[in-house]
Amino acid sequence: MNDTPTIGKTLKALLYLAPALLIIGTFNIYPIIKSFLMSFYTDYDYFKDIVNERGLSNYSYIFQDPEFWLSMKNTMIFVIGVVPISIILSLGIAVLLNQKIKFRGFFRTVYFIPFVTSVVAVSIVWRWIFHTQYGLLNHFLGFFGVSPIKWLSDPQMAMPALIILAVWKGLGYNIIIFLAGLQNINQQYYLAAKIDGASSWQRFKNITVPLLSSTTFFISIISIINSFKVFDEVFALFGGQPGPANSAQTVVYYIFNKFYGEWDFGVASAAAYALFIVIFILTLVQLYVGKRKVNY
Amino acid sequence: MEVQMKDVTMQFNNITAVDRMNVTIEDGELVSMLGPSGCGKSTTLFMLAGLYKPTAGEIFFGDRLVNKIEPEHREIGMVFQNYALYPHLSVLKNIMFPLKMRKVSKGEAEELAREMAKLVQIDHLLDRKPGQLSGGQQQRVAIARALVKKPKILLLDEPLSNLDARLRLEMREEIRRIQQEVKITTIFVTHDQEEAMSISDKILLMKDGKFQQFCPPQEMYDHPENEFVASFLGSPPINLFPASLMDNLKDVSISGTNDVITLSSPLKEGMDPARQVTLGIRPEDFYIETDEKKQGILGKTIMVERIGRDNLLNVEVQNKTVRAIVSPDLRIERGDVVKLGILPERAHLFAVHTGENLLDSKLR
Known part of the structure; x- marks a missing residue:
């Protein structure tokens, strides 16, 4: 086991790694590098694949493009709307599903189904749920005297509708991870806390939350990254449009539109890297905060 | 409280x-x-x-x-x-x-x-x-x-x-x-x-x-x-012998041997003891009986362990090993036949089926 690496062994290992490396290299690594380079193409003839000029003008373009800033703002609103609600809701449901209840396995499956269902199929159902006249949600809100809301056609309501869909869609995954985290907490701590006179809320606050912090930390990083990348929900929920009056246009939608809609590869790549930098910085901040908070 | x-x-x-x-x-x-x-x-x-x-x-x-x-x-x-x-x-x-x-x-x-x-x-x-x-x-x-x-x-x-x-x-x-x-x-x-x-x-x-x-x-x-209780407490554990109670309700004969032990404590009152009983003696309640005429359990020494100030004997009685802790003053070698006497009031007698102690102790 402790052999020193030799050329023969390295070659053998590379042989085993080659198939996966080939696929990752072609479809992940190469595009990452290529798009980085592409973000500096200022004059590009894509018919002949000739780069006439390179420079930073793509970046200066997006930073001056109000549509890019709108997309960034929308994405931020989306992240801020989805991540906390999703974490709190899924933690609550995970705690409930971790109790000794009947049909526990059934409920766990039910909550996981949205995660494994296709976004497009889910969005079609939600388009119907959000329908102004015939939608289930407005019908339900009608019981409380709320007049029908134009979820999908009112620019004010498009983002909340998108957030509701995304929270619902991501719930299953977060619940599973939280359940795994909850089951890792030794039951003895709860018994000890009971003896120490802690009520069920105090036990949740003083035992569950701190001992689950590493799980919560993991989930928050994953959800923030995923939320920044939101695209398919937007595309499917608003029928290929970025919401009414671009009200649900996110950064990835902007990139998609620049790339496939306007064939402006350089700008699309620059926007992708701008998004990457934002996610990267946020994750670094989270890691820094997390290291100080998750401590036992 | x-x-x-x-x-x-x-x-x-x-x-x-x-x-x-x-x-x-x-x-x-x-x-x-x-x-x-x-x-x-x-x-x-x-x-x-x-x-x-x-x-x-x-x-x-x-x-x-x-x-x-x-x-x-x-x-x-x-x-x-x-x-x-x-x-x-x-x-x-x-x-x-x-x-x-x-x-x-x-x-x-x-x-x-x-x-x-x-x-x-x-x-x-x-x-x-x-x-x-x-x-x-x-x-x-x-x-x-x-x-x-x-x-x-x-x-x-x-x-x-x-x-x-x-x-x-x-x-x-x-x-x-x-x-x-x-x-x-x-x-x-x-x-x-x-x-x-x-x-x-x-x-x-x-x-x-x-x-x-x-x-x-x-x-x-x-x-x-x-x-x-008797067998759970004590290390080495208590020795148990299958035995039968004689008609006088005082003598116990150990099954398969000619040895008879006379109990020094009375039976509990109101007991109708079955004649099949188990005699229990703790290892430290044995001593080496040298008087030919006195009662005791005869057996062949199969092992002698000197532990600090005690001698631990393993004595074979009826194919079973009996452990006895005795004073090291008497030299006993492997293979010697010894007679194990029992200290007064130290024998325990249990009913075979219920396991209940049949003897009346003075404390109770």
């Missing part, structure tokens, strides 16, 4: 873990619950703690019926087998936790916690996390946390089983010292008879969920209620 159990029973599905337990533990006593694995001793402790609810019977703390009272309101402290210290809190915060739950002000809680830490001698470790402590130190923290809220009863669930042999000796004396210092009714679960014998005021012995005997350790050792 006095603890009283009346017909307490605990069933898990079809298994009766504790069967009609009737015991009264007096205020300030240190009681060990002893028995083999799965005898229901931890279940009984968990019922006292309120973590299990008995399926039948009543538990009283003082004159308060506590069956339906949740653990958080029972005024008990508990030390778990693996201590269950909160890993994310420092030692000080761990000890303060029960006070925090009671909304005691922070300053006061800290003062009480420091006081308690001093009692269990961990006041120099207050800033550490449980993960940075040794087993013995964690044990002390757990005891401090259990005691800081001044409970009426302290429960300990196999508190020494995770410690090494030397630390175990030290900690059991520590527990005794702390218990006597705060004079709290303490119930202690263990499967180690030596542990139970050495620190408790009384031992509660259980087997298969059933009560066996509840009395001070020495009394239990000298006057076991039944064959199980």
